[in-house]
Amino acid sequence: MKKGLMKKLTTQGLLAAVALAVFVVEAQIPLLPAVQGIKLGLANVVSLFALYTMGPWSACMILLTRILLGGLITGRGAALLYSLGGGLLSFVLCAVLHRFFSPGHIWIVSIFGALAHNLGQLAMAVWITRTPALVPPYLPVLVIAGLLTGLFTGLACQVLANRLNRLGFIRFYGKWTDMPDG
């Protein structure tokens, strides 16, 4: 096996493990009991990190591993199936946007991802329950939640990735490899 490939596989496995641990711990903590379906999405820090340091393909593999194993560990099979819609929509949007926003703007990509996730989730809920009346009460709440949680997880990822990059531990992927942040 080539050395580069081995390093890549190891990093993917490591990041998948980190994402899984964060995901499982977060699943035990209800953030806002009054508003359904809102959570911080801390595991998304890892997805964004993988996107900016390893590219969309690796990030997608890490995300799918986390969703599959996370569903098995937390026993939320059916619920995860519903959240897959929002999750994949969010990932595709982030994978496109990360080409346009430098590592100094990860927080913007993260906010878009969180908004896409929440809106996808709402669309799934409306479709499954056949209740369009869910939109007026939930839409503003979910957009506000997406803005705040997206900002938080995005900044967490941004600070971490840029520090590690300055220290020489990681390099950014693709067009951002040799570009300064900011």
Add this chain to the structure above:
Amino acid sequence: MSRKGKAWAVLFAVLLIACAAAWYGFARGSRGTGVAGVYQDGVLLRTIELSAVTAPYEFTVTGQEGTNTVRVDETGVFIREADCPDQTCVRHGPLLEDGTPIVCLPNRLVIRWVTEEDAGLDGQTGG
């Protein structure tokens, strides 16, 4: 922060304020109608007129994925127990006058205030 970053920050801030206003407007505008409806697959299963509740009671709604136990008492309507693993509907708590509907996705169950339009529609279909 770069100019690009600042522009986006302003845009997101505007969106945040707009949504906060919409949320506030919705909460003020939609006083609970006093009649809660229990819906499954978008079909009204039963209505609960809260002012008419004298003694607490419970009933269950069974769907493809399991059962929800709905409790009605002096604090209002809430899902007391659900046999799904995520328990999202139980954590939601009671249906508040200015709050969001209670949703159970695995059982396709929604508990929300019945509005006048709904009542008209149900009258027609024999709800």
